[in-house]
Amino acid sequence: MGGRRIGLARARKAAGYTQETLAYALDIDPATVNRWERGATEPLVYTRPKLAKLLRVSCEGLEELLQEGTAHGVPQSGQPAARTGGDLVPVMVEGQTVWLPVDADALAAAGHLSVLPAAATVPDGEATPSAATADGDAMSPLGRRSLLKHGLAATALPALGLDELGRVAEAMADARRYFDGPVLDYFGRQLAACKTDDGTLGPAKTLPLMLGLVGAIEEHARDVKPNIRRDLLRLGAEGAEFAGWLFRDVRDFGRTLFWYDRAIEWAQEANDPAMQGYVLLKKSQLAFDQREPLRMLTLAQAVQRGPWSLPTRVQAESVQQEARAEVMLGATADAVAPKLDQARQLLGARDDGASTLGAHYNDTLLTMQTAICYTEAGAPRRAVELYDESLVEDRFSPRDYGFFLSLRAGSLALAGEPDEAARTGVESAARADSTSSRRTKQELVRVLEHLRPWTNRPAVTQLREVVAS
Incomplete structure (x- = not known):
């Protein structure tokens, strides 16, 4: 083999991927991508078309990238690589x-x-x-x-x-001396920007930014002054919770739990009990993904009974979560209707506005979750009615719209409408591909299971091909 493949690495970065997130997209081990770029191995033939598509090059262009190498890690020109713009x-x-x-x-x-x-x-x-x-x-x-x-x-x-360059550079070099409120505010703005961009960019592009940001917080929290450390860890807890969500979206549940646990640890040290309760809600949602209804139930109940004061919108979501767990454990839709009504009343109650936890949660999301609850309770037709009423594209980010489309497809399949279910699934898959949402793709696998009685219908065949691609 030749030296390092700088062309391949450069194309990967230009497409917005790290080695790990590119591996997620290709469904391979990150070490394999590492070996490609070191020149130790080459992509297998059947992998190359998808790799070229992800890197936004032609198959011929990919072959050229694979031939563009270096000797001992130094570019063939003998000149050091430039570090400008978005690089270091x-x-x-x-x-x-x-x-x-x-x-x-x-x-x-x-x-x-x-x-x-x-x-x-x-x-x-x-x-x-x-x-x-x-x-x-x-x-x-x-x-x-x-x-x-x-x-x-x-x-x-x-x-x-340049207005922020000097201050942030000094803080990175001497955190105890220079890491102050304005630098902390800068970190907070970057976290907010990542959250804003996530629904459009997806985890493949947002995860590297978030892990770098949370890593920087952890690295410098060891050196700052005690009062700054508490504020920094409070921000770190928020970032760790969000990193956990991103790993949940790519269905890496081990790392999801790692970051949720880190968020709770930092929230405890920062004396932020509300964040601890909020992370328990996130763990309950993860239990739904893992189809563990009993754990989902007890975690949702713990959110409501814990020694913290949570915004009413977070309380509303936890009550809804409890209702959904109960139907997964055998309750009927009518039996949990009072809890769903309670969730809507809580959501409509006035918050004091002091906390931003769960700020994204609104009536539309509660309606989507109620539809999920009806599907789990064996009432998919009622779920479809709710999706048809509230699932409007401009109310959601591209990633979330694609996810709820997959759930609508599942409800349609269970309601005996295979063609509409398949067409909805194809639309959902396009959103999942553009935002790297494995969670949506996994839901579409479940839709195909529901569509098994109609496996030979053209629309279902098309969905199966799209999900497999």
Whole structure:
């Protein structure tokens, strides 16, 4: 084999993937992608068309990328790779190297900050954060420290403007001295941006940003002043909960639980009991994905009985969750109707506005969850009526709309409408592909199980082909 395939790694990054998220999309082990880029192995023939599609190149273009290599990790031109724009630039802050995602040309105006020669900033045998991202499993929970070895990773934050560059660079170099409220606010804005973008971009593009951000929080929480540490861990708990959700969307339940547990730990240390209760609700939702109704029930009840004050919208969702668990354990739709009514009354009650937990939860989402409850209770026709009433595209993000389409498809199949179910499933699959939602794809597998009596119908055949692609 030749040297490292810089073309393949470059195309992967340009498409917005880490090695891990590309592996998710291809349904292979991340180590396999790592071996491809190191030149140790090549993609198998049947993998190449899908790989080319994900990288947005032709099959011929993929072959060219596979031939574009380096010797011993150094580009064939003999020149160091540029680190500009969204990649890393080595910056000297009080004698220490800090890697920041900035435009190199803009640094000349930053005064006390200076760009270092890229080839002279890292000790022999140590990888830059860019190399860690390209060559290792840097996006796994256990690989965060290598990603942050020389400062803030490019995946943690988008490119900085000069107004924030100096302050954030100083905080990364000396957290105890410089990590203050404005820097904390900056981290908070990046977390908010990730949450806003998730429903459109999906986990493949959002996960690297979130893991870099949460990793940066964990790395610097060890060095900041105690009052800043509590606020930083409160933000970290929020980020860890969101990272858990992203792993849930790609159906990596082990890492989902890892991040949920980390969120609870940080919330406890930050004296944020409400977040602890909120994460229990998220664990109850995960139990639904894993088809563990008893665990789902007791977790939902724990949310309501815990020693914390939660917004009424979070209480509403936990009551709904309890109702859904009960029907999965054998209750009828009529038996849980009072709980669903209670959830709607709670949702309509006025919150004090002090907490943003569950801010996304609204009447439309409760209606979708009520439809799920009816389907689980053996009343799919009632569920279809609710979907038809409230499942309107402009009310949801692209990813969530695709997910609820998959649930509507399942209800239609159970209600004996195979062609409409299959057509809805095909529409859902397109959303799942564009947002990398494995959760939606798994739901469509269940839809195909419901459609087994009609397996030879053309619409069902088309859905089966789309789900398998």
